[in-house]
Amino acid sequence: QEKIGKEELLVLPGEVGRAGGRLVVSLRGEPKTLNPLIAADARSREVIGVMQADLVHINRATQQTEPALAKSWKISPDGLSYTIVLRRGLKFSDGQPLDADDVLFTFRVYLDENVHAPQRDLLMVGGKPITVRKVDEHTVVFQLAKTYGVGERLFDGLAILPRHLLEKRYEEGKLGQIGSLATAADQWAGLGPFRLKEYVAGQRLVLERNPYYWKSDAQGGRLPYLDELVFLFVPNADAQVLKFQSGETDMISQVGAENFSVLSKQQHGYTMVDAGPGLEYNFLFFNLNDSIEKTSPDIQRKQKWFREVNFRQAVSAAVDREAIVRLVYQGRGAALWGLVAPGNRRWGNEKLPHPARSLDRARTLLKEAGFSWSNGPDGGSTLLDSDGKSVEFSILTSSTNADRAKMAALIQDDLKQLGMRVQVVPLESRSLLDRVTQSRDYDACIMGIASYDADANSDISVWLSSGGLHLWSPSQAHPATSWEAEIDRLIEEQMSARTFEQRKKLYDRAQEILAENQPMIFLASPNILAGAKNSIGNFHPAVLEPYVLWNVEQLYLKNGMENATR
Amino acid sequence: MRYLLRRLSHALFLLAGVSILAFLFTALAPGTYFDEMRLNPQIAPETVTALRAQYGFDKPLPVRYASWLRSVIHGEMGFSFAYNGPVAPLLLVRARNTLLLTITATLLAWGIALPLGVWSADRLGRLPDRLLSWATAGLLVIPDLAVALGLLVLAVRSGWFPTGGMASVDFETLSPFNKLRDLALHMILPVTALVLSSLPLLVRHVRAAVADVLNAPFLLAAVGHGIRKRTLLYRYALPAAANPLISLFGFSIGVLLSGSLLIEVVMSWPGLGPLLLEAVLARDLYVVVGGILGSTLFLVGGNLLADLLLYWADPRIRTESGAR
Amino acid sequence: MASVLEIQNLQVSYRSREGILSSALAGVSFDLMPGEIIGVLGESGSGKSTLAVSLVRLLPRNGEIIRGAVHFEGQDLLRATPDELQQIRGRCISLIFQEPSLALHPTLRAGEQVRQVLAAHSAPGKSALNERTRQVFAQLFPEDADRISRSYPHQLSGGQRQRVLIAQAIACGPSVVIADEPTASLDSATQMELLAVFRTLRERMGLAMIFITHNPALLSGFADRVLVLYGGQVVECGPAATVLASPRHPYTKALFQSIPAIFEERGSGRKTKLPVILGDSARSSLPRGGCPFEPRCTERMSVCREREPSLVNLSASHEVSCFKYES
Amino acid sequence: MRFRVSSMKVEASAGSQNMPPLLKVENLVKCYARRSLVGRGEELLALNGVSFTVFPGTTLAVVGESGSGKSTLASCLACLESPTAGNIWFEGKDIVKVEERVRRQLRPQIQLIFQDPASSLNPRWSVLEILLEPLILRRKFTREEMKQCASSLLERVGLSPDFVERPPTELSGGQRQRLAIARALALQPKLLILDEALSALDCSVQAQIANLLRELQSSLGMTYLFITHDLAMAVYLADEIAVMSRGRIVELGSAEQILDQPQHETTRQLLRALPRMTRALPAPEQ
């Protein structure tokens, strides 16, 4: 007890709320586990997010890092070692104290190859795992093999695990088997604002206030305010909306634009908030893979067009992004011309051209590239390539995503005006992924990616030609084109650059190259839409995940009398 | 008795066949559970490959089947990748909820369909019958999901019912009576949706079957003996028309586990629906196979029941089977 | 004494699928006294079954009662409401259908079918019902009552089915039984037993019967009166003894002659052809002017073709419709 | 008992010894087992060791009390039921043991007129269709022939051609019966089993059909198994009469023999109960 010393609480600024009450939110289906080591799905991560805490945290509102479990940190001049000082006197939610050994244990587990923790890949910098060293009870040093531009953002989301609960299991090699939802409440602990209370299979997960939580409000009141946080499992988006509308849940996030306008129309006792464009970017890309043995002759024939920059630029010029924003997102979105979504305020390149839709420009580009048109009998014209073959291809979309299916239908109509015959093939998401990343048997595809962090590095596997999300031709051994090589170089360089300005410059350049070559034709980015009952205080949806629960410890019920449920 | 034993052995073969084919089909379908991770920029492809290997995806199908069989013998029914645990407990809890819903709905649907069908057969071609025809045709063209959503909208607008789910958040604190009330209140909408979705089929079959026998001379004879109309319709006409209805009833039993999946999803009913649907899309194979086997059991049971009922209800068939 | 059933000028037609009406009964009138047994004879297709079913308004869909009245205890059955009819059918007037295989429910046990009839008209307790059912069966199946009542119709022999029909008809102790060939598929011994049953019922409860049959011999000593139908019309009607012993109408005479004789002219007549009534039997649908039997009549006169004969009283109760007897 | 029957048979058929029998039934047993899914079975011997022989061109009448197994015998002979034990030789072939394929060949030669003709007529068909069915199945006739055959059959059983378009449900009981007879005759079978085929007909039509049967027998050499309750008709039509009781043939002999010297109690009972009518004399005209 002595050693731990006095509690060093983190005092949060901002509106002071009232303690007590219960908050009910819906989750699109069940989380799968409480164990951060195996959590792979968004829902589990969302739940884990409120039960665990990290050393350094990215503030979802400012998109900047700020101290969390770490009271402070220091970066060595060479940028390779991070010295982190832990807050004193902190306890896990079961009352057990936190010390440097927990941190060491945590990182040992994350980095253990046999555990297959998804976090491991993050912690490989320059191809080598980060090493961790304990200095004293409250100080640890992280050693990187290479400078890393993102720096302390690395620690965001890396939950510090309770060694006292896990160590034995870890030794037995059974880490994967613990932390299931059915775990007894006293068998699980974390450093987050809430701890496990009850789980009803298929129905709900009830969390209760962690009395040992290490944050307080400006008046010294201990956070979180809420006594209970209930996650209801509602597997259907529309049902989530209905549940919110009927007052059975208190907050809603990730609302689709159409549902948002339905909800906005009749706001009884709740407020809908449009937080502006988020970090999701939707794009169309063509199959540019060149591993010969995998691609069919038919696709190889089409790839002749796809490889043509002019062709891609023409497609981009023909796409009516304004219509996409209006018809797909009902205006609650932003047209997109580059990879960095407008929600990412620091990293976007303002200089990127935003050409308006122009079929004329598209035709000119195509003509330059040797395409021509023939007039069909029914009045339509057909685009022919230099061999006289008509230009026909298919676009894959995920059938679970109505928005993208709509985009595809619009693009199909746009391209028809260029004389291209496009088929839209909606595929169930696994089949789609299999085609794009494994069999690579497709022509073109519409996809969307949501960056998890506002930092440029979150999209690294999209940028790098060796990356798995370099979708038009993933996991290349060597960059196939000079511009890809150039992007690779810029991105690698920016990773080890130390100042933001340096990185931004390199990153801007990469964006320009991408915009020029259009391997991805960017379409639009939806706004983050959320809503909450008027009785909920400190409701400030962010454009980063978790959109509404990021400040869950500060959320409170304005009127203590009001029960969250009817 | 011998008959039952024979059917039981058939059922075992069937289960084996279904499980093998289910394995085969799932193997044929593109993608595996771990592919989703490929879209996560934080996870390296190598990790995905390692995970696949860990769960035996690099092994040939027969090997996987054998190890699955072993886990079935242990009562685990395989391993859920998503939940990182054995499948059986996952399925059991939810199967209970699903059965609660579907059994109620099935009983109710038959309870409504029988009198309604008989009633409309009795008025064949007259206005009430025509109106019913319109209603059933309308229900047939509106997708089940739309019906379910419509009911939810009704719940929101009226505030009479909870919008889905199986229990209120404070369920645990309620008195036993209120618990029951709460449950009943939550069941109303999904049960209604299920009943509405199966009603057109049942009503139409009942109507057709009864209309068929209402023409039979033995009914005329029964009228001649002064049998009351109710008795006539229910004791005379219905048993004579029971044949196709019994087969249909067998199906109703057969789909107890699998017939409500989509409606459960929309109604947030914590049954097999959300679990299986997610598992199918996520390729959580063993959960799917477990679900399939569960519903196969019901299917077999339902058909067996239907066969027994058929023999019971139609003595002409019975002697036939006795003779051979 | 007042009649229980009074049939006045009953005309029934069937509508063909083309919508053409063809007459099956062309104005039949007679009375049935309480406790009286009227035997109905007639050629196949002459409208006997039609008469039977139209008395309780059970015509098939395409049958229509054109006109006439059937008074039962002062009430016109042809104008009764469905509910009233239901009360009367089976309890006061019951009908034994001609074809047992069609008239029995295929998937209900014989006992159950009789029990339902009983239940429809009385509401005693369950055990009383079963007891009554057992009694009825015991009456008709002296030997095998239990097995028969537990059998399904298809497990019964033709005669057994027919007896089940009779059981249904007499279960509620009706005052009138209309029996359409109730003994056609019974052996002579059982026939006699059945007739005895009917006779007891008549003695005990004043049962009146309309007894349709093809076997005139059955009627002798059993029926009080005999009614002979031809082509939908009553051609002869009179006391059983008189009609059977000395039929007057040419049709009746010819009919009786067709019966093979075994006791009277044994041996000699064995290889001779049986006498038959020549000509086509059922042309009832054709419009006709004269006597319906005229084309086949061996004693036809010129007047026969010109107009229809009407019933002539030979004696107080014996009527014949033939010009021969018109004075 | 069985001994007696077979010895009687030898006696009775001694006259036609030179011809091979058309039908020979030996020790036929039919047991109806009531099988319920749970309870124990209950057995009923509908035929209990029946043996007899029928020679071509003759008529065997079967009489007996109701429920004595006559119809059961008929359906066993017509291959509609498979007997529990015993043999049936038809033209020297054991139709119980023979393959289904061969049996199908044999079937048209043995025709059964059901006791309840109504249920043996498909209510969805018209009279003409029903009548033509056996002819169509033979596939030997042209349309014209079939039409001709149909109308002559109808005429012979005394049905008016008006009926051909009607469904059987719109016929009277007797008309249906005649339709069934006509249909069975269409194939000119070697053996015709008439299960109370005349009981629903009035005397005159009965006589007409009986004459027809006799005529066909003499012209085509048809063989009849005539099941009836009408002893008069049995005597008139049959060469031999078999009396059945409780699944057994209790007496078998020539018609006269049975009539004059009934041996068995059942026979006597049947004869005693026979309704008699003072015969309508060929009325002396007043």
Next chain:
Amino acid sequence: MRVRRTFAKWLVVLGVLHGMVVCAGFFAPYDPVEQDRQSPYLPPMRLHLLDAHGHLHVRPFVYALRLRESSFDQFEEDTTEPHPVKFFLRGARYRLLGFLPLRMHFFGGENTRIYLLGTDAYGRDQFSRLLFGGQVSLFAGLLGAGVTLFIGWSIGAVAGYYGGWRDSLLMRVAELFLALPWLYLLFALRAFLPLAVSPLEAFFLITAVLGAVGWARPARLVRGVVLSAKERDFVRAARGFGASNGYLLRRHILPETSSVLLTQAAILIPQYVLAEMTLSFLGLGVPEPVPSWGNLLSGLQQYSVLVSYWWMYLPALAMVPFFLGYLGLASSFEERGAVYKIESRIWGM
């Protein structure tokens, strides 16, 4: 007779309805895939005869719709100028019956587009889509149901008629078919089908497959009926004439199963039309922008559409007459067989 007349009546009704669908190009005013991006989710226009000033017009006319002030999805009629409905006018090109290139349309507007059933999310004319959609969906529904019933009847009849091991085997196979995870097979099938397969072809292929897979239910229903039908005396009598099994099944037993079959058909056709929604999910349905009834109805599965755009229900309403038509035809067909049977309204006369 009455029954004949109802039969004919339903035949005429269905004939007219199908005629409109077959000649969709003529009756539909617009190309079903043509997007009018300025007017997504436009409510149906009303046909007027009386204008805002109370003048009576001979020709029906419509008012253009415009956004209500301070609203982004509420429309009102712009009553300044009536747009008369023109008949037999030139419009979008189409091919009548698939080959006859024409531009003549039954009706349309001159200066404005007329949306009788409103527009969808892309501003496409729902009315035109409904008519064109029927071409695909009705064909698919009829094809699927036909295949299902054919296979189902054959198998059910064989199982019920022969009984014994054949029955056991076939019914176990039926159970197998009912139990198998077809969804996965369809996933797999989609993966094996080349993407370039003409979407319509793929769809019909799958409908046929679905039809073939769905046989188990009708088979069991039919089997039950056959089990009992084969014991009927008239079947036994026909067997006595040397009828072959095939003949008995076809001529005597098939009619006995007609009521079950027709009922199944009446249910299966709409079911298969709707099944297309599931297929679309797998990428096997009718792909955008080709209209089909399935994708017209799929909008109803979204809450926002359900509550905001009531006219999206109209296609469903418009489909009801088709299915009622089938039902009516089926039941009068049945009644035609039952004319011969006795009294159906047994109570009273």
